[in-house]
Amino acid sequence: MTLVPNNNLDELDLQILDLLIKDCRTPYLEIARICHVSGGTIHVRMKKMEDMGIIKGSRIILDLPKLGYDVCCLVGIYVDKTSSFNSVFDKMSKINEVVELHLTTGNYSMFAKIVCTNITDLQDVLLNKINNIDGVQRTDTFLSLSQPIDRNISL
Incomplete structure (x- = not known):
């Protein structure tokens, strides 16, 4: 940039x-x-x-895999109605594995970047934390295989 x-x-x-x-x-x-x-x-x-x-x-800036966080994914989140957004934001902010949350246009209401130690932990986050939030209709999960570009422009 x-x-x-x-x-x-x-x-x-x-x-x-x-x-x-x-x-x-x-x-x-x-x-x-x-x-x-x-x-x-x-x-x-x-x-x-x-x-x-x-x-x-x-x-x-941490090298998360060296700390045991081997799974990174992006989760597209469908929120059932606009009035649920603030409640969903609040509850998502309490999930430690959620490291970024973006309000988006297009097919999803928001995207979350999630880091976990393994697939079992990811499953727990998805099933027991995110999908249990009132207002979350459903999610689509995309596993990150690698991150070839990371400009780290935040100071």
Whole structure:
């Protein structure tokens, strides 16, 4: 993804973001050295982008299979009626295996990304957690065989 200037961000802001996307642990002084500005300038720019809601924190990226999470899937969820959405969102947020939830257009009301240790755990999540939520009409599950592209653009 290429970041482009807009009314709120200039080239320096974008350069800072680009460096942080590559490694969010880069020290401000290192960013300042690369950008040929002072450390104070980087601090002010970071604060500005945080206040604007552009930077929402920092995250660690885990290699989930190395931690024993060998199953990743996407689940298309059909919700029976629009008035059920908030309740479904709330209940889905309490399922630890759900790592992302997207409201979607098309055939599904929403898509969930789920990670589990094995197929037995996935079966439990699908049958005993997601499909038991009031408002969930049915689900379609797609197993991820691999993830050849992962841009990790969230900081």
